[in-house]
Amino acid sequence: MTVARQRIASLHAVAPRAREADALAFLAELSRSLAVSLDLRETLPRTITEVRDFLDVEGIALFLLDAATQVLECKVSAGPVDVTGMRLAVGQGIVGRAVAEDATQLVADADADARVWRAADEATGFVTRSIVCAPLRTAAGPIGVIEIVNRRDGKPFTEADAELLDLVAAPAALAINNARMAGALLEQQRLKREFDLARHLQKSLLPRRRRDAFPVLGVNRPAHEISGDFYDYFELVDGRIGFVVGDISGKGLDAALLMVRAASLLRWAGKDGLAPSAWLARANDELCETARDGRFVCALVGYVDRAATRIEFAGAGFPPVIVHRHGRYDEYAAGGPPLGILRDLVFGQHDLLLDGGTFYAFSDGATDVRDTTGKPIGLSGMRELIARHARETPQARLRGLLGELKRLHLVDDTTLLLVEAPQAERPELLLARTLPARAEAMRELRAELRAAFDEHGIEPRLRDRLVLAVDEACTNIIRHGYGPECEGAIVLRVSRSDSMLGIELVDDAPAVDPASIKPGPLGDCRCGGLGVALIDEVMDEWRIEPAEDGRGNRLVLRKRIPSWACEEADDT
Amino acid sequence: MSSSHPTTANSVSREEGAGYVLVRLSGEVDLSWSQDVRRAVLAAFAGNEPVGVELSAVGYIDSSGIAALVEGLQHARAQGRRFALVAPSDAVRAVLELARLDRVFAIVADTDALLAST
Numbered sequence: 221m222t223v224a225r226q227r228i229a230s231l232h233a234v235a236p237r238a239r240e241a242d243a244l245a246f247l248a249e250l251s252r253s254l255a256v257s258l259d260l261r262e263t264l265p266r267t268i269t270e271v272r273d274f275l276d277v278e279g280i281a282l283f284l285l286d287a288a289t290q291v292l293e294c295k296v297s298a299g300p301v302d303v304t305g306m307r308l309a310v311g312q313g314i315v316g317r318a319v320a321e322d323a324t325q326l327v328a329d330a331d332a333d334a335r336v337w338r339a340a341d342e343a344t345g346f347v348t349r350s351i352v353c354a355p356l357r358t359a360a361g362p363i364g365v366i367e368i369v370n371r372r373d374g375k376p377f378t379e380a381d382a383e384l385l386d387l388v389a390a391p392a393a394l395a396i397n398n399a400r401m402a403g404a405l406l407e408q409q410r411l412k413r414e415f416d417l418a419r420h421l422q423k424s425l426l427p428r429r430r431r432d433a434f435p436v437l438g439v440n441r442p443a444h445e446i447s448g449d450f451y452d453y454f455e456l457v458d459g460r461i462g463f464v465v466g467d468i469s470g471k472g473l474d475a476a477l478l479m480v481r482a483a484s485l486l487r488w489a490g491k492d493g494l495a496p497s498a499w500l501a502r503a504n505d506e507l508c509e510t511a512r513d514g515r516f517v518c519a520l521v522g523y524v525d526r527a528a529t530r531i532e533f534a535g536a537g538f539p540p541v542i543v544h545r546h547g548r549y550d551e552y553a554a555g556g557p558p559l560g561i562l563r564d565l566v567f568g569q570h571d572l573l574l575d576g577g578t579f580y581a582f583s584d585g586a587t588d589v590r591d592t593t594g595k596p597i598g599l600s601g602m603r604e605l606i607a608r609h610a611r612e613t614p615q616a617r618l619r620g621l622l623g624e625l626k627r628l629h630l631v632d633d634t635t636l637l638l639v640e641a642p643q644a645e646r647p648e649l650l651l652a653r654t655l656p657a658r659a660e661a662m663r664e665l666r667a668e669l670r671a672a673f674d675e676h677g678i679e680p681r682l683r684d685r686l687v688l689a690v691d692e693a694c695t696n697i698i699r700h701g702y703g704p705e706c707e708g709a710i711v712l713r714v715s716r717s718d719s720m721l722g723i724e725l726v727d728d729a730p731a732v733d734p735a736s737i738k739p740g741p742l743g744d745c746r747c748g749g750l751g752v753a754l755i756d757e758v759m760d761e762w763r764i765e766p767a768e769d770g771r772g773n774r775l776v777l778r779k780r781i782p783s784w785a786c787e788e789a790d791d792t
Numbered sequence: 793m794s795s796s797h798p799t800t801a802n803s804v805s806r807e808e809g810a811g812y813v814l815v816r817l818s819g820e821v822d823l824s825w826s827q828d829v830r831r832a833v834l835a836a837f838a839g840n841e842p843v844g845v846e847l848s849a850v851g852y853i854d855s856s857g858i859a860a861l862v863e864g865l866q867h868a869r870a871q872g873r874r875f876a877l878v879a880p881s882d883a884v885r886a887v888l889e890l891a892r893l894d895r896v897f898a899i900v901a902d903t904d905a906l907l908a909s910t
Contacts, residue, residue, distance in 0.1 A: 659824035666820070666852065684886060691854050695823045743892030750855040750891060757890055 246274050247387055254395035263395075269298045271388055272368070275381070279346075279369035283308065283315055284396070285362065292316060292365060299369065301344040313337030318353035318365045324386050327351040328376035350376040354385045356393035363400075366392060418476055419446050425483050427453050433642035435528035436463050439618045440635045441585075441626070446476040449583050449633035450483045454491070460523045462490040465538065465637050467518040467583040469558070475515065482507065482517045482559070496521050496534035497555060497569040504536065504567075507560035516558040520581050520637075524574070528641040531579055534569035539584050540599060542606065545577025549603045578614075578640040580606060585634035589625050597628065614638055616648045616716075647715035647722060650676055657698045657708040657727065662691055665712070672714060677783055678721075686721070686779065689758040690714075692751040693725055693775055696737075701729035701773065719785035723777040726767050734764045800849055804832045812842045812906055814878065818849035821857030830860035837867055842874035844906045847884045858891060865897060876900045 250267065257263035264282065272280040279299025283292040283306075292315060294306040311320040314335060318325045330336045330348045341348050349370050355362035366389050371377060419442070426440060438451040448468035455461055464486045468479045482503075489503040499521050507517060520541065522533025533541065537558030540551040555568030580602070588596050597605075609620040618636055625634060651672040655661045666687050673683040694710055702708045711726040739756035740749030755762055759777045767774045802819030813836045821829055836843045845861060847853075861877065868875030876898035880888065888894040900906050 659822060662822050662824065662854075663820055681886070684883065685890065687852075688854065688887060688890070691822065695854065695856065698823065742890075743896065750858060754855055754887075754890060 243384065243387075247391070250388065251391040254391050255398075257395060257399075260396060260399045265296045265298070267392070268296050271366075272298050275368055275384065275388075276372050277368045277370060278372055279303075279367075281306075281315075281367045281369075282356075282364065282392070283367065284356075284364040285310070285319060287363075292319060295364075301346045303340070303344070306340065308337070313340070314351050314353045315365045315367055318355045318367075319362045322355050322357065322362050324355065324382050325351070325353040326377055326379065326382040328378070349374075352377045352382045352385050354382070354389040356389055356396060358393055358397045363393060363396060415446060415473075418473060422447055422450070422476060422479065425450060425452070425480065427451075434461075435524055435526060435642050436461055436637065436639050437614050437618060438463075438465070438635065438637040439622055441622055441630060441633070443585065443630055443633050444471065446473065447633045448475040448479055449585065449635040450479055451635050451637050452483060452487055454487060456491070456493050456523070458493065460493070460525055462487075462493075462523050463521070463637060463639070464490065465520045465581050465583060465635055467538070467585075467633070467635070469514075469516050469518070478515055478517070481510075482519070486519060486521060490521055493523070495569060496523065496532055497567040500534050500536050500556065500559065500567040501565060504559040504565055505563055508563045516560040518554075518558045518583070520554070524579075524639050526642075528574050528639055530572070531574050531639060532569060532571040533579075533581075534567045536567060539582065539587055542580045542599065542602060543572070543574070543577055544580065544603075544606055544610065545575055549606075551599060574639070574641070576641060578606075578638060581637045583633065583635040585630060585632035586621075586625055586636060588632055589628045589630060589634075591628060613643070613648050614640060647717040649713065649715050650721075651712070651714040653712045655694075655710050655712065657694075657702045657706075657710050657729075659695065659698055662694060665694070666691055669714070676716065678781055679783060682781070685758045686723075689755045689777060690723055690725075692755050693723075693762075693777065696751050697725065697727045697729065697773075697775070701727050701732065703729075716781075716784065719780055719782075721779045721781050721784075723779075725775040725777075726772060727775075728767075728772040731766055731771075732764065732773055737764060800851065804829055806832060806836065807846075809841075809903055812844060812903060813839065814844045814846050814903060814906075816846040816849075820852035821850055821860075822852065822854045823856045826854070826856035826860050829857060830863060833860055833864040834867060836864075837871065837873060840873075842876070842906055843868065844876050844878040844900070844903060846878045847880040848878075850881050850884050853884050853887050855891075858887060858893065861897065862893070874898075874906075876906050878903060878906055 250271070253263065254267065268280050268282055279297065279301065281294050281297035281303050283294050285292050290310045292308045292310065294303050297303045308316045310316050314325045314327055317335060327333045327336060328350055330351055336348065336351065351367065351369055353365050353367045356364040356366060366385060368385055429437070436453045440447060440449055440451060448471060449466065451465045453461055453463040466479065466482055466486060468475045468482060485506055486503050490499050494502065500519065516537070518537040520533060520535040520538040522531060524531045535541070535554030536556050538554045540553045543550045543552065552570045556565050582602065587598050587602060591597050591601060605621050605624050609617045612620055618638055621636055622634070651668060653665065653668065655665055669687045669690055670683060673686060678686065697710055706729065708728045713724045715722045737752055739753040742753050742757060755777065760779050762775065762777045764773055764775045800818045802825055805816045807814040807816055815832050815836050817829060833845060843864065845864065865875055878900055879902060880899060885894065888897065
């Protein structure tokens, strides 16, 4: 404000029309009302009238510059003649000149100045005697002009009037610029909503994960907001299961829309139980009729029986599949080029006995991931990753593979699909330990638990609470189950089933009465019962029951892990 | 592993300051030695000075450790003495909050505050 104050002080030395304090107060109020305005279309007309009255002039007008056409258009005006809608080229008249030169223009005597654009007066009958125009300045250049015409006292405008208008123009320019940026932000938000909608639509096309004994399982990880990859599976009337993995060339919204079309087309073409080669041929002919702009679709389609004994499949421009069977890895190449390029193609297909093995199909987003030396990991890299996770459950394996690929840095959409004989759903074991029932064993156990929880992505705060709960459970067994005189062991199993963490503690101590173990109230300033209260606070549920073989006790703690629930949601 | 789990050795020591007694704990306070902690805390009440338990180097505390602190608090209340936890680590604070005891104990930042907290 110091510079403004100096300028106002200096201008009042020449023209004491408005007192300095008044001018400052007016400018402050003007800045404030413009800054808090949510809708300039409503604020500007009122503001412009206030400025006119404060400056004591006959007419005032605000022109905004259209950056594309370089035309200035009057958006608001106040005075004897409404000039709203008047259009001027940059450089035309005094208004146009203020923008062209990015400098305030003062015309004391309009009659004597050839630069004044006379046509305006001729059209309106208004007599312009004196003009000041100040550009609306921003960092990116002027965005418009504020113009005042004729002092009401009949005198010509002076340098002081020009400086005052310049001061008024600054907050006006700021407010208009802000409003424009806010408008651009709204537009971005609208686009984002549309992208979100497209992504949800895509996700809704992916099949729900089957919780029953089902041989096919897939994951899809888009590299950007929307994916060009998809997978699908469905049951035929004869009991076989059809499956599809697809990868659309290109990125962005139009690739996503082609993906939606290709996904429904491939599902439709496979519903009749045609041989995989004929299935691809049918989808290819359909896509050739409509695919444009050089876009194409890489796809793999096939069938498997429910017990996953026999699998038949065919690929179109898709990376080779890997079958891991009895310690061997076999690769099966695609039977033809991508879909949507040439009509009337014939695709080759494979037909094999899975024989307890696992079939892996993955889009090139997986094989194109680069290793630490910068080379794509390729099929051999995928084989290594598969070997590393081979002993895990199918769901954990897919999650593990995707996790490793993510660590190496995924740059493309990635889809993995796995087919193998279904097992009864068994929980994934995170940690299993048999420890002596002694307090001295707890520190090491806590370290192991922390490491296991870290490895499985449980955030530190929750991890520490879970470690505390398990520790409290163990020390209760040590203190109250076995007692000081008795030696024994505790068998600990930590497992994951979907988003649920399960902790099982089995001891060999005399049976306890479950009803005798109750959590005390927390916040209670007593020494006993706190351990059970803490377990109760941390865990979602816990129960104690006789161990299976009749002797000892089994304590089960369960807790839903929010970050795991997010993973599950991503996997569907 | 997070820094809230330093691998410092378990130890309990007693420090006679100017007008206070400080019991300094470090390591992971659990059932294996919480009885030592309990004894040290109670023994600190032998004189008449305010008693503080310094917990900045404690990476873990279980309910038996909390119970030793609660016993100290109860002892102090019964005798009308000052008792405070000094600079508890994040790990200790988290358990106190979980047990809803963070407002039951007087918690101070340092020994100066211990003296001022009358």
